[in-house]
Structure formats: structure tokens, C-alpha cells
Amino acid sequence: MTQQEALFEYxxxxxxxxxxLGHRLSEWCGHGPILEEDIALTNIAxxxxxxxxxALSYAGTVEGKNRSEDDLAYxxxxxxxxxxxxxxxxxxxxxxxxxxxxxxxxxxxxxHQRLQFSSDEHIVAYAxxxxxxxxxxxxxSSEWMIRLGDGTEESHNKVQESLNDLWMYTGEMxxxxxxxxxxxxxxxxxxxxxxxxxxxDSVGTVLAEATLTQPEDGWMQSxxxxxxxxxxxxxxxAEMQFMQRAYPGATW
Amino acid sequence: MENxxxxxxFQAKLDREVKIEPKDWMPDAYRKTLIxxxxxxxxxxxxxxxxxxxxxxxxxxLRRKAALLAKVQDEAGHGLYLYSAxxxxxxxxxxLEEQLLDGTAKYSSIFNYPTQTxxxxxxxxxxxxxxxxxxxxPLCRTSYGPYARAxxxxxxxxxxxxxxxxxxxxxxxxxxxxxxxLAQDALNRWWWPALMMFxxxxxxxxxxxxxxxxxxxxxxxxxxxxxxVDRTVPQAEYIGLSVPDKDLKWNDERxxxxxxPINWEEFYNVIKGNGPCNRQRLxxxxxxxxxxxxxxxxxxxxxxxxxxxxxxxx
Numbered sequence: 016m017t018q019q020e021a022l023f024e025y026x027x028x029x030x031x032x033x034x035x036l037g038h039r040l041s042e043w044c045g046h047g048p049i050l051e052e053d054i055a056l057t058n059i060a061x062x063x064x065x066x067x068x069x070a071l072s073y074a075g076t077v078e079g080k081n082r083s084e085d086d087l088a089y090x091x092x093x094x095x096x097x098x099x100x101x102x103x104x105x106x107x108x109x110x111x112x113x114x115x116x117x118x119x120x121x122x123x124x125x126x127h128q129r130l131q132f133s134s135d136e137h138i139v140a141y142a143x144x145x146x147x148x149x150x151x152x153x154x155x156s157s158e159w160m161i162r163l164g165d166g167t168e169e170s171h172n173k174v175q176e177s178l179n180d181l182w183m184y185t186g187e188m189x190x191x192x193x194x195x196x197x198x199x200x201x202x203x204x205x206x207x208x209x210x211x212x213x214x215x216d217s218v219g220t221v222l223a224e225a226t227l228t229q230p231e232d233g234w235m236q237s238x239x240x241x242x243x244x245x246x247x248x249x250x251x252x253a254e255m256q257f258m259q260r261a262y263p264g265a266t267w
Numbered sequence: 268m269e270n271x272x273x274x275x276x277f278q279a280k281l282d283r284e285v286k287i288e289p290k291d292w293m294p295d296a297y298r299k300t301l302i303x304x305x306x307x308x309x310x311x312x313x314x315x316x317x318x319x320x321x322x323x324x325x326x327x328x329l330r331r332k333a334a335l336l337a338k339v340q341d342e343a344g345h346g347l348y349l350y351s352a353x354x355x356x357x358x359x360x361x362x363l364e365e366q367l368l369d370g371t372a373k374y375s376s377i378f379n380y381p382t383q384t385x386x387x388x389x390x391x392x393x394x395x396x397x398x399x400x401x402x403x404x405p406l407c408r409t410s411y412g413p414y415a416r417a418x419x420x421x422x423x424x425x426x427x428x429x430x431x432x433x434x435x436x437x438x439x440x441x442x443x444x445x446x447x448x449l450a451q452d453a454l455n456r457w458w459w460p461a462l463m464m465f466x467x468x469x470x471x472x473x474x475x476x477x478x479x480x481x482x483x484x485x486x487x488x489x490x491x492x493x494x495x496v497d498r499t500v501p502q503a504e505y506i507g508l509s510v511p512d513k514d515l516k517w518n519d520e521r522x523x524x525x526x527x528p529i530n531w532e533e534f535y536n537v538i539k540g541n542g543p544c545n546r547q548r549l550x551x552x553x554x555x556x557x558x559x560x561x562x563x564x565x566x567x568x569x570x571x572x573x574x575x576x577x578x579x580x581x
Contacts, residue, residue, distance in 0.1 A: 034329075047555065048560075049562070050350075052562075053343045060336055061337055064336065068329050071329075084329055085328045088328075165569055170565030258385055259327060262443075265327075265443055267327035267331055
């Protein structure tokens with residue numbers, strides 16, 4: 016694998032995480048538990064889609080095959096997507112959505128904090144913009160984890176179950192493969208071991224305050240980063256890509 | 268006697284174009300009318316999120332997806348500050364929301380029509396927001412201060428939405444044959460409901476006269492409807508779409524377009540709950556509210572705990 020190929024993959028992973036999670040959050044639009052949360056979730060979705068556009072555009076440039084952000088978002092099939100499995104998990108109830116977000120935000124925050132010091136100036140510009148938004152996302156989801164965990168008995172039980180259900184998708188975020196290693200060696204990417212340490216600290220602190228029990232690290236699901244996904248992602252893409260597939264080549 | 272003097276003073280204030288503020292004396296009926304109108308407006312923003320939200324997950328490209336997300340977020344924001352404006356009149360948002368959920372409060376009937384294709388998102392921006400702006404710009408000068416101020420911000424954002432909607436439709440109208448068909452089909456379906464947004468004709472509008480006297484309302488329904496037709500027909504012609512009204516023609520003498528009769532039977536039926544999506548919209552709102560109950564309870568339980576811990580610490 017060349018460095019250029021690795022950088023393309025690396026940008027796809029960043030972009031696809033934003034795209035798929037942003038899409039999931041946008042499914043909440045108009046259905047939130049309270050109007051303020053409708054606004055917050057829509058806002059976070061919007062940030063993530065914005066981040067995805069920067070990352071996918073750059074991926075297209077790096078690849079050098081003239082593919083635009085939209086070509087990459089709308090004209091790839093499931094096996095070509097590089098998002099982690101966590102972000103494609105269905106919304107479930109509000110506690111499921113918040114838990115998914117919380118687990119991802121803590122990772123995303125630690126990652127983007129360090130991407131600001133990448134040797135690649137495009138990644139730096141992208142990360143500097145993104146980190147401001149992700150800082151807010153992480154605060155929002157942490158606060159809700161605490162509210163739900165330390166709220167009522169019902170909310171505590173519900174969100175504990177969400178945590179137990181989603182925990183097996185957390186390991187994949189820190190799995191380092193050839194792409195990650197090449198990017199770390201080039202000074203472009205981030206050492207995921209360091210991201211994991213920070214994630215452990217921040218997640219542990221919030222879960223303790225939320226009076227929630229951190230699940231044991233058991234078997235971790237993985238595959239998303241390499242293009243092996245759940246059955247759910249195909250339906251998400253079928254919906255998201257409908258217009259581009261139904262009216263090929265049209266301008267919107 | 269005292270009330271009569273107060274009412275005279277109140278009317279005199281209105282006539283001098285002095286804004287009424289929350290702590291000022293106002294007639295009960297004025298207060299009630301405003302609560303009804305502002306909360307209906309807020310409800311419309313909230314229900315309006317559903318037909319547009321319907322296309323966020325299927326927007327044709329990332330730029331449109333982001334723009335539509337931002338638009339629907341604006342609408343939720345409008346709902347929020349309109350509810351706040353209504354609360355300055357001594358009502359609670361939760362009570363207003365409950366009136367929406369149990370079907371006793373009204374919201375704009377236009378949102379009881381379905382968004383069946385992507386072109387509908389353009390048509391809503393262009394026609395529905397376009398009609399809303401004509402209704403709403405005069406409200407920036409409405410006599411109740413908090414409402415007028417809320418409307419200044421709403422109108423700025425709505426006018427951006429209107430341009431964005433027109434741009435979506437224009438892109439379709441200038442696109443390939445299939446896209447042109449999408450655009451024309453959307454105009455065919457949204458034109459008449461958009462005209463109905465201005466409400467019944469002046470002689471059948473039960474709240475209009477009093478609202479005009481109180482300077483809540485500034486222009487009559489028919490005046491605004493004509494203004495909308497005059498502005499919108501050239502926009503449709505410019506992008507090569509035809510307005511679905513065989514009676515539509517320019518009247519040199521009046522300096523306005525003449526247009527065909529509105530199907531008031533349809534209008535009253537949709538208001539009564541017989542529109543294509545009335546039931547569905549209310550069911551959706553109710554389902555979200557119910558599904559979110561445990562979240563709201565948790566938030567308030569946590570807030571209580573936090574407050575009492577603070578007290579103990581102090």
C-alpha cells in the first residue's frame with residue numbers, strides 16, 4: 016500500500032464516520048423527546064455532514080480519479096464504506112442514540128485534537144474546524160449520559176442497557192491496521208493507543224458520574240473500517256442514495 | 268367604567284403605533300387572540316418539520332442535505348422563540364404543546380399535504396415559505412412587542428429559505444426531462460394549497476376585522492393573496508413552468524393577475540382534519556412526545572437532584 020492509498024483510506028474513514036452518523040442523527044429530525052433536543056441533534060448532524068464533506072472532498076483529491084464528495088457519498092456500495100460499525104447502529108430509543116453518540120464523541124474528540132497537529136495541512140485545516148464542533152458534541156452527549164444515568168430508575172436501566180448493547184462496537188475504533196500505521200509513520204495520522212488512553216479516561220469519568228457500570232471488555236465486533244458492515248447499512252444507503260441512483264448523472 | 272377607560276387608552280396607544288409590552292394592560296380578548304395566533308404559528312413550525320424532514324435522509328447531494336438540515340433546524344428555532352413569545356402572555360409552553368397534541372389547537376393546513384418527491388422541498392421553500400413571508404413581514408410591525416421582535420428574526424430566515432427553495436426548483440426546471448417533470452408536478456400540487464394559506468376570503472374571515480383594528484393584522488387575506496400571485500407567476504414563467512390555473516391572466520386595468528376560483532371545500536376539509544396527512548402528522552407528534560416522556564422525566568429528576576445536592580453543599 017502506498018502512502019497515497021493509505022491517505023485516501025484514512026480520509027474515507029473520517030468522512031464516512033461523519034456521513035453515516037450524521038445521517039442517523041438526521042433521522043431524528045422532528046421526532047426528538049423535546050424541542051431543544053430536536054435542535055441539538057439536527058445541529059450535530061449538520062456539523063457531522065459538514066466534516067464529512069471536507070474529508071470526502073479531500074479523499075477525492077488524494078485519490079486523483081476525479082471523484083467528488085457526492086460521488087463518494089452516493090455512488091459507493093456497502094463494501095466500499097469505511098465507517099466504524101458503531102456509527103451505523105440504528106437510533107433505537109433516545110438513550111441508545113445518546114450512548115452511541117457519547118462513545119463515538121469521546122473517540123472523535125481525542126482523535127481530532129491530535130489531527131490538528133498532522134503533517135498534512137489539509138487535515139490540519141479540517142481538524143481545526145471540526146474540533147470546535149466535536150467539543151460541543153462531546154459535552155452535549157456527556158451531559159445527557161449523566162442526566163439519563165443519574166435521572167430516574169427507568170432512565171438509568173434503559174441507558175445501562177444501551178451501554179451494554181453498544182460496548183462491543185467500541186473496540187474497533189482503536190484497532191490499528193496498515194493504514195493507521197502508515198499514517199502514523201508519515202506524521203499524518205494519530206496513534207490510536209494514545210486515543211484509547213484518553214478515551215478510557217474521559218468515558219470512565221462520565222460513566223462514574225452517571226452512576227453507570229462500565230461493561231467488561233469482551234469480544235469486540237469489527238470490520239467497518241475495512242468494509243465489512245452490518246445488514247443495516249445497506250438500507251441506510253438505499254435511502255440516502257435513492258435520488259442519485261434513480262436519476263443518474265443529473266445535477267441538483 | 269374603569270375597563271372602558273383602559274380600553275380607550277389601549278386603543279389610543281395602538282393608534283399612536285406604540286407597542287404593547289407583556290406587563291402593559293391589555294383586553295382579555297386581545298391577549299387570547301395573540302396566544303391563539305402565536306401558538307398556532309409555533310405549532311406550524313413544529314409540524315412543518317415533518318414534511319421537510321421527510322426528505323433530509325434522501326436529499327440528492329451533500330450540499331442539499333446540509334442546507335435542508337439547516338432549514339429544518341431554523342424552523343425548530345422559530346418554534347422555540349414563538350413559544351417563548353406566547354409565554355410572555357402568561358401561558359406555559361407545555362399547555363400549548365398539549366393543545367397541539369390533542370388536536371384542539373390549529374396549525375397551518377399546508378403541512379397536511381405530503382412531500383412525495385424531492386421537488387416538493389423546492390416547492391415548499393418557494394411557494395409555502397414565499398406565502399408565509401407575505402403573511403409574516405407585516406407581523407414585524409404587529410402591535411405586540413415580543414411577537415413583532417420574534418418575527419423580525421423569523422422573516423430574515425424565511426426569506427433565505429424562500430430563495431433556497433426557488434433555487435432548488437430552478438435547478439430542476441433547467442435540468443433534464445425527468446427533472447423538469449418533477450418540478451412541474453410539484454408546482455401543480457402546491458399552487459392551490461399555497462393560495463389557501465392566506466386564509467378565507469375577506470368576507471368570510473371571522474377574526475380579521477378585530478385583528479386589523481388591534482393592529483395585530485395589517486393587510487387583508489385577499490390583498491396578500493393577490494400580492495402573492497402577482498409576485499409568483501413571473502417567477503414560474505421565468506423558469507419555464509406553467510401555473511395550473513386556466514383562468515390565470517394579466518389584467519391591465521387592475522394592474523394585477525386575475526386568477527381562478529379557489530376550492531374552498533378542500534380548504535375547509537383540510538382544516539377540519541380531512542387533509543391527506545392530518546391524522547398522520549398528529550399521530551407522529553404524539554408518538555414522539557410519548558416516546559420522549561421518560562427522557563423528560565429523567566432530565567427533570569436529575570435537575571432536582573442536582574439542585575438539592577447544591578443546597579446540601581451550601
